[in-house]
């Protein structure tokens with residue numbers, strides 16, 4: 001179980017302190033699929049980075065399976081079974097896709113078949129990619145899918161995906177959503193997926209709308225989708241009037 005207790009995060013700007021996350025408390029039970037969504041700049045990625053240990057909260061505590069992990073670094077959290085897929089994944093010159101999957105799985109003897117299984121889950125063919133380097137020669141969508149495959153290979157207890165849909169074509173996106181559904185249906189990892197995609201939001205047990213550094217709404221996809229729409233319209237008076245006039 002993941003517990004966030006009164007998490008705040010602020011940065012020092014020339015004009016003073018800027019609050020990015022404001023007193024966020026949230027509990028996520030095991031095997032749940034939770035989607036963080038909300039407006040750009042609302043604080044979703046910052047919250048995910050705080051869970052992974054890539055950013056340190058200004059105040060508040062994070063508990064993972066009852067253990068206070070607030071002061072643990074990213075490596076220690078990875079060892080405890082937490083993994084994170086970046087919105088814009090890093091590239092690793094000199095490292096092949098097979099090397100990356102082998103490292104991620106922790107199994108030095110990871111077979112081609114196993115690599116193929118992970119790559120298929122993200123819509124890639126092992127024959128085309130296993131010996132490619134994870135460098136700038138890969139497209140944005142390819143590197144994104146390879147990173148997601150490496151998270152699947154890690155087989156973590158908590159998987160955090162930051163906008164997995166970004167830059168991914170429709171066919172691969174469809175394969176990816178099936179993969180998330182499968183992991184969820186088989187009681188696999190707890191998943192936090194940051195997404196703006198209705199299809200992914202609809203898979204969630206719980207949707208958390210993060211806006212302006214706070215949790216604006218929480219609930220089922222059914223309950224939350226109309227609220228998102230209302231929020232969107234209220235931000236644009238012209239559009240609201242037009243819609244009301246229909």
Ligand SMILES: Nc1ncnc2c1ncn2[C@@H]1O[C@H](COP(=O)(O)OP(=O)(O)OP(=O)(O)O)[C@@H](O)[C@H]1O
Nearest residue numbers: 011018020038039040041042043044045046047210
């Ligand atoms: N180190 C920092 N210094 C200044 N501002 C920051 C810093 N880190 C984050 N921010 C700001 O905090 C806000 C939240 O950023 P964050 O990336 O968490 O948003 P997000 O909800 O993930 O957005 P998006 O949907 O666009 O990915 C943004 O306005 C961002 O510019």
